[in-house]
Amino acid sequence: MSGAITEDKVYVYEAPVRLWHWINAASIVVLGVTGYFIAYPLPSLSGEASDHYLMGWIRYLHFIAGYIFAIGFVGRIYWAFVGNHHARELFIVPLWKPEWWKGFIDELKWYAFLKKEPAKHEGHNPMAQFAMFFMFVLGGLLMIVTGFAMYGEGTAPGSWAYNLFTTWVIPLFGQSLDVHYWHRAGFWLLVIFVMAHVYVAVREDIMSRQTMVSTMINGWRYFKDNRKD
Amino acid sequence: MAMETFYEVMRRQGITRRSFLKYCSLTAAALGLGPAYANKIAHAMETKPRTPVIWLHGLECTCCTESFIRSAHPLVKDVVLSMISLDYDDTIMAAAGHQAEAILEEIKEEYKGRYILAVEGNPPLNQDGMSCIIAGRPFHEQLKWMAEDAKAIISWGSCASWGCVQAAKPNPTQAVPVHKFLGSGYDKPIIKVPGCPPIAEVMTGVITYMLTFDRVPELDNQGRPKMFYSQRIHDKCYRRPHFDAGQFVESFDDEGARKGYCLYKVGCKGPTSYNACSTIRWNEGVSFPIQAGHGCIGCSEDGFWDKGSFYGHDAELNAFGIEANADTIGKTAAGVVGAAIAAHAAASAIKAAAKKGDE
Ligand code: HEM
Ligand code: HEM
Ligand code: SF4
Ligand code: SF4
Numbered sequence: 001m002s003g004a005i006t007e008d009k010v011y012v013y014e015a016p017v018r019l020w021h022w023i024n025a026a027s028i029v030v031l032g033v034t035g036y037f038i039a040y041p042l043p044s045l046s047g048e049a050s051d052h053y054l055m056g057w058i059r060y061l062h063f064i065a066g067y068i069f070a071i072g073f074v075g076r077i078y079w080a081f082v083g084n085h086h087a088r089e090l091f092i093v094p095l096w097k098p099e100w101w102k103g104f105i106d107e108l109k110w111y112a113f114l115k116k117e118p119a120k121h122e123g124h125n126p127m128a129q130f131a132m133f134f135m136f137v138l139g140g141l142l143m144i145v146t147g148f149a150m151y152g153e154g155t156a157p158g159s160w161a162y163n164l165f166t167t168w169v170i171p172l173f174g175q176s177l178d179v180h181y182w183h184r185a186g187f188w189l190l191v192i193f194v195m196a197h198v199y200v201a202v203r204e205d206i207m208s209r210q211t212m213v214s215t216m217i218n219g220w221r222y223f224k225d226n227r228k229d
Numbered sequence: 230m231a232m233e234t235f236y237e238v239m240r241r242q243g244i245t246r247r248s249f250l251k252y253c254s255l256t257a258a259a260l261g262l263g264p265a266y267a268n269k270i271a272h273a274m275e276t277k278p279r280t281p282v283i284w285l286h287g288l289e290c291t292c293c294t295e296s297f298i299r300s301a302h303p304l305v306k307d308v309v310l311s312m313i314s315l316d317y318d319d320t321i322m323a324a325a326g327h328q329a330e331a332i333l334e335e336i337k338e339e340y341k342g343r344y345i346l347a348v349e350g351n352p353p354l355n356q357d358g359m360s361c362i363i364a365g366r367p368f369h370e371q372l373k374w375m376a377e378d379a380k381a382i383i384s385w386g387s388c389a390s391w392g393c394v395q396a397a398k399p400n401p402t403q404a405v406p407v408h409k410f411l412g413s414g415y416d417k418p419i420i421k422v423p424g425c426p427p428i429a430e431v432m433t434g435v436i437t438y439m440l441t442f443d444r445v446p447e448l449d450n451q452g453r454p455k456m457f458y459s460q461r462i463h464d465k466c467y468r469r470p471h472f473d474a475g476q477f478v479e480s481f482d483d484e485g486a487r488k489g490y491c492l493y494k495v496g497c498k499g500p501t502s503y504n505a506c507s508t509i510r511w512n513e514g515v516s517f518p519i520q521a522g523h524g525c526i527g528c529s530e531d532g533f534w535d536k537g538s539f540y541g542h543d544a545e546l547n548a549f550g551i552e553a554n555a556d557t558i559g560k561t562a563a564g565v566v567g568a569a570i571a572a573h574a575a576a577s578a579i580k581a582a583a584k585k586g587d588e
Contacts, residue, residue: 039542039556041494044476044485054475111573113580157449157459167450175531176461176501181544181555188559192566199570203577 005120009222012086012123012215020076021216027069028190031143034062035187063151070144086123093133100126118208120223128200135193139186145169146183150176232278235312235440239274242311249274252308256437259305259430261456270441280440281336281344283375284318287368288361288395288404289350293386294320296426299512300433309433312440313347319363330364333371337378345439346379348372348389352410353402360402369410376411381445382419383435384408387528390421390453397534408452418445421452423504425528430509431457453503462499462525465507468492486522496540497524504529 013021037058045052080088094100103119104126110118111127119125124132145165152159152166153176173179205212211222239249250271257266286294298321300306316322317332324332336344350368353360358367376382384407387393395404408419422435435454438446446454463469471477472491479485479494491497499507502525506517518525524540527533537545537554544555 041475041477044479044490045474046476049470049474049476052474052476056473058475113576116584153461154464156464157455171451175527175533175536176503177498177527177530177533177536178546180501180542181536181546184544185546185555185559188555188563191559191563195563195566195570199574203574207577207581 005122005223006226006228007223008226009220010122011219012084012221013219014079014083014087015219016079017076017083017087018216018219020072020079023068024072024076027065027072028194030061030065031069032187032191032194034058034065035183038062039184039187066144066147066151069140070148073140073144089123089129090132091137093129104130118204120209122221125204128197131193131196135189136197139189139193142186143183143190146173146179146186149179150183234277235274235279238279239308239311244308244311248304248308252304255302255305256441259434260438273441273443277443279312280380280443281316281340282313282347282436282440283316283333283336283344283379284313284320284347284349285368285372285375286319286363287348287350287372287388288353288402289386289388291320291349292426293349293388293432294318296429297432298429300429305433305437309437313436316344333375337375341378343380344378345381345383345436346375347383347385347436348407349385350388351392351395351404351406353395353404354410355401355403360404372407372410376415376417379417381417381439382407382411383439384419384421384423384452385432386427387423387425387530387533390423391531393425394534397532418448419452420445420448420454423453423458423529423531425533427529428457428505428509428511431505457505457509458503458529460503460505460508462502462504462507462519463497466499466519467507468519481522489522492519492522492524495524496538496542498527498530498533498539499525502527502530 038055041055041058045054077091080091103121106115106119107125107127109115123129146169148161149165149169152161152164153170155161157163170176170179173182201212201216204210205214209224211220211224215221236249240246244252250267253270253274254264254267256270257264260266284294298306298310300309310321316336317324317329319329322329322332350361352358352367352369352372354369358369361368363371384390388395388404389407392400392404392406395402396406408415408421411419420435420439422432424431431454434457435446438454446456449455449459463472466472468489468491471489472493476488476490477485477494478490478492481495493500497519499519506525507519510517510520526539527536530536535545535547537543543557546553546555
């Protein structure tokens, strides 16, 4: 993480992490848009029911993107085990380390315009890491668990999703409607995460002392200066 | 005295052999079994000693009994009633007062571990159970006492299964469903037959299955018979093609309502309700709420009174005891974050410009 970085550049995000990031981002956009239209369907179409399959396609897209999101999520967890140490930052937030908290407060100050200059970070800055774990990782897990539980309701008893998720998720949350409501709460959580995340990524790219967006594209973190801190 | 068989009881109640056999084939058909089962059912009822059914009434509105006695086939109704009204059901039995209470004691002793306890309604526990007194005692005492020696319990309706309206917030009498009242230590099967009320054919189907086959129907992991509760209203709804097409009733008196479009946007809870309404329907299969143009309100689901409006899907959440509408909070939070981002971006731009100026 932070500390004294004097190199010009470091290799941070390996190819699988970068590939995953963009596939994941695309799947979430599709999930968010189609999910919204499941909750608040578009105005009714006229004509015969047999002429249309609009809601059907929206749900179908949602489920395909859901599978991609979930499989990607599992793949990303696998990569945390075999990838470099930056690959683990997403899942392990060192809340027990005082220096991490120092970095977190430092970052807060930078965002509150109380500091002229941010610290340099090889991997994620502590604030980003915090949001990535508590909003994205936990929120994503909630969406996968509730999503596949609802999916299993449609594919009926005996299907893998029903056996693996529906059976225990519905009683855990109360009843089927509660599962839908928590899935919707998770939707809003992720909407907020994505808004903040994209803003911060672009802003850091412009204003921080290091590259951001290109790092998630080519894997290299370039530092704009080689001062110690 | 030798134990009476069901067949003997029915004959004594004036049901002819012809009607009895007809009843057996109807039952086999109703339970989705092949015609060969009719003989098996007949044989079982001719040879097995009858199982007494005790039907207790706690805090409830009697809609389950009302539904039950309107079972579609008059013959089924007569036979099933003749089988179960023998013992104790304080709504429809002949005996009353001390005589009636004596029946309970007698059955509990004589048929220890061999009677079925059907419970309509639930026990309220506040004020020592004062909100429901049966024969001078709180209902919960009677329930516990009769549950001790039962072979199995049937929880009729949403009251006994989940709590229903008397358990809706703030639940002033602290009404609790039967399985919660008896607790996890209770070792006999509890069969939940939820609905407000349950469909008559579902009720007679469950009880007939238990009496004729002398076993508990296969249950899902929440204790509901799989044969009636394994699918949602939405899965078999005849308006489903309109849902998939994206054709919705937007308000109750619009063009879509006249054309019979899907009721999702006016709050139909069919997608989250496990019941047999869209297959068996109501009143001898005449109709069911969605067919009459009103969305499902989810009456067979746990806590359906407390899940927000019947006319929308506003995501009411109850997290850590705090009631909240996820959509309202979500939209507000997203708006606030959006505004904050815009303001922050503007401030950042100004700062950056000022810094450039300094250099
Ligand atoms: C980032 C992830 C996701 C987002 C933002 C998202 C969003 C949404 C939203 C807003 C709804 C509407 C909720 C309602 O009104 O009932 C919904 C429904 C649903 N989602 Fe997701 N979802 C996500 C992931 C998933 C996943 C991984 C699955 C698994 C296949 C899934 C399956 C479903 C299902 C089955 C429904 C209900 C469809 C229906 O009732 O017709 N979702 N989603
Ligand atoms: C739905 C949209 C998105 C989601 C859910 C998302 C999620 C994430 C996650 C979970 C990470 C951590 C990666 C890891 O440690 O493996 C990350 C990193 C990153 N994302 Fe996104 N992302 C999204 C869209 C975007 C977009 C549109 C951009 C570009 C403008 C972007 C730029 C970045 C950058 C630059 C990083 C690296 C941050 C750092 O080095 O600290 N993301 N994103
Ligand atoms: S009316 Fe209700 S149950 Fe029927 S398809 Fe529409 S949402 Fe589903
Ligand atoms: S359609 Fe829904 S609300 Fe109506 S009786 Fe059936 S389960 Fe209950």
